[in-house]
Amino acid sequence: MDMVGTDRDDRHGGEHDDLLSELLQPLRxxxxFDSRWHVRAxxxxxxxxxxxxAVLHYIVEGGCWITAEDRTPLQLSAGDLIVFPTGTAHRxxxxxxRQGVPLKAVLPERRPGTSGEIVIDGxxxxxxxLCAGLHYDISAATGLYTSLPWALVLDGAQVDREPLLRDTLSLLASPDRPVGPGDRLITLRAFEMALVLALRPLLRELADNPTSLPMLRHPGISRALVVIATRFAEAWTIDSLAREVGMSRSAFTAAFRALVGESPARHLTSRRMQEAARLLTETSIPQSAVPARVGYQSAVGFHLAFRKWFGVTPGEYRTGAERAA
Structure with a gap:
């Protein structure tokens, strides 16, 4: 009896790890835009x-309060890090x-690839x-990502337990951060790494807290998310997905939409389009080979789905990425 229970727990734990690993693949x-704030009350x-x-704030010295509409205020101290996965408005x-001034009044230009500074004397x-707005390709943001809590906090002790994250943040916050050839790309990738390193322990914690991310505690929906994340190239239908996770079609569709925030079909399409975009921009495989790699048996069907999703054809998408490189 104990061994059967342990096996079941290990299996579910493995599925959660697989799902979190998929979510932690860098949102490219x-x-x-990053800025350093020097403020006095x-x-x-x-x-x-x-x-x-995504927005992050790293408290280098002192502290601050974070408030948002209909949310309990959060107090942060030196060494704490807060991440807003979907950029929720906050003060x-x-x-x-205390009522504040709009960010655009003190930082009117916040173009990606640039830096700024705020100085308030008192x-x-x-x-x-250290504050940063991390712009990502919206097509890579799955329903799982967009369902994350409005704010995720790592206190100073948690940051210290992630030395690579701590050192990366310290370097990015440094007033004499190295500047030279390739600085823009290096900064971009450093913040990308910081985001992933921050999400990793936070999501492990969420996996143990069903009230924060209940989809991870629903065996059928959790399993379906893993299947879609890792086996998206298979010829799935809603019926076959429901059978795969041991649920009826109606119960599966209703639970999936309630917990993930979108239909199973849209979530599957999102994952396929995410991979198609990656193949077109990060590999040199022929465009004709992409449909089969992401679960489409018909090249025409893939072309229509891709254009509907991105607003451009696969060829135009690849050409645009090459021009931007």
Missing amino acids: LTGV PWAIEGDAEQSC LADRPD PGPQSRL
């Missing part, structure tokens, strides 16, 4: 919602009740922050 960042800055953009301030305690 398309650009980063009183201060408060209102950030807008950021579309297809940073020395006090949770009579109160000093704080220093």
Whole structure:
């Protein structure tokens, strides 16, 4: 009895690890705007919602409060890191009740690939922050990613347990960060690594907290997400997916939509399109070979689906990526 139970737990644990591994494959960042803040109380800055953009704040010195509409205020101290996976609007301030100035008033230009600085003088305690907007390809953001909590926090002790993350953040926050050839690309990849390194322990924690990410605790939906993430090239239908996870079609479709936030069909298409885009931009395989690699038996069907998803043909997508490189 004990061994059967252990095997079941190990199997589910493995599935969760597989799913989190898929989510942790880097959301390929398309650009980063980062800024260093040197502020003394009183201060408060209102950030807008950021579309297809993750936002992170690393507290280098001092501390701050994070507030958002209908959310419990969060207090951060030196060494803490907070990530907003989907760029939820929020305020940073020395006090949770202080009204702030819009971010665009102090940083009017925030083009990806550039950096900025905020300096606010006051009579109160000093704080220093590293802040960044991490723009990603929205096609790579699965329903699982967009269902993450509005904010994820790693306290200083948790950051210290991830030395590569800690050292990367320290380097990015340094006022004398190295500048030279390839700096823009290096900065982009460094922030991409920081995002993945930050999400890894946070998602492990979420996997043990069904109230935060309940889809990981639903055996059928969790299994379906792993199947879609890792076996997307197979000829799935909604019926065959439901049978694969031991559920009826109606129960499977309803539970999937409720927990993931989109239909199984759209989630499968999203994963296939994500892989198709990667193959077109990161490999040299012939365009004609892509449909079969992502689960389409018909080249015409793939072409139509791709154009509907991205607004351009596969050929145009590859050409655009080559021009941007």
